[in-house]
Amino acid sequence: MNNVRFATSLHILTLLALNEGVYLSSDFIAGSVNVNAAAIRKEISNLKLCMLVESKEGKGGGSILARPASQIKLSDVYDAVKQVHVLGRSNTPNPDCPVGKEVNRHLEALYEDTDDYVRQKLTTVTLKDFVQKFG
Amino acid sequence: MNNVRFATSLHILTLLALNEGVYLSSDFIAGSVNVNAAAIRKEISNLKLCMLVESKEGKGGGSILARPASQIKLSDVYDAVKQVHVLGRSNTPNPDCPVGKEVNRHLEALYEDTDDYVRQKLTTVTLKDFVQKFG
DNA sequence: TGTACTGTATAAATTTTGATTACAGAATGA
DNA sequence: TCATTCTGTAATCAAAATTTATACAGTACA
16 A cells, blocks of 8 residues: 555545535646646546545536535545555465465455454544544 | 565564574575565564564574564564555645645644554564464 | 536556575584 | 585666556536
8 A cells, every 4th residue: 555545535535525515626636636637537536436526527527525524434535545455465475385375364364354453443533524624 | 565574574473483493594484485585684684673583694594583472563563564654655735725735744643543553453463373373 | 619627548757666696794514 | 724504785677566647538518
């Protein structure tokens, strides 16, 4: 998870939450996040798949939250961008070694427990909670 | 944290724990993990800095645990390999935007809370606990 | 119909990560 | 002393992941 996807998605959602009901363009969002608008549109495309935002095409179009910020949890953002385990990846150890043969089974179990733990933690914070920190 | 360092370090420590008191060579370990011996030595070099293993140079040399497996926690492994936040990196947002200006402060706080949470969880599992899963 | 958007593909550039090679230096023991 | 077997570390290269940039078709609006 050595990327900026969580940061980008949360930034997008924060902007939308602070402008609830207003359609924000990818150009506007890109200006705040300071990345290319196409990258924003790609991330928004994913957030749409996850039912977190809705978009309107054409002139005057843009994106809004799919539901109130109080009903979006940070675990939803985590789920939206999750690609790998928070503790990293496994090796491809030697199956002819007694340890190598079963280490990945135990390691993956630990990885998944840890992911679940993080996810659980993030269910306790809503987007509204996060946005309220902004002055 | 999109790398195999946690996996590699834990694999190394597992081998050492299962052979407590015996000096294992980097070649032997590399054979089990299935990576180059130099990579293992590099990872061991880091584990030494973290006081988790000790090495002996020269013929008959190798590495052993610096203390019993019951006194090594998985959070020690986490600390040893930690480079980035578990949820990823931040962007470099636009400081001229009200949101861009302060998003990283809140985001980093969340990142650090989450890291601490994971770390805390991993303090509850010792290397001995992990190794006991092996049949 | 012109303008302002989204959606998406593709390519290029950059950064991160991993693999490999090489070799100096340390310890051992014949 | 000397050959052997290790560690420690640097340097390089290859591969993979990530980010950036460009382009353009399609949609909606006025």
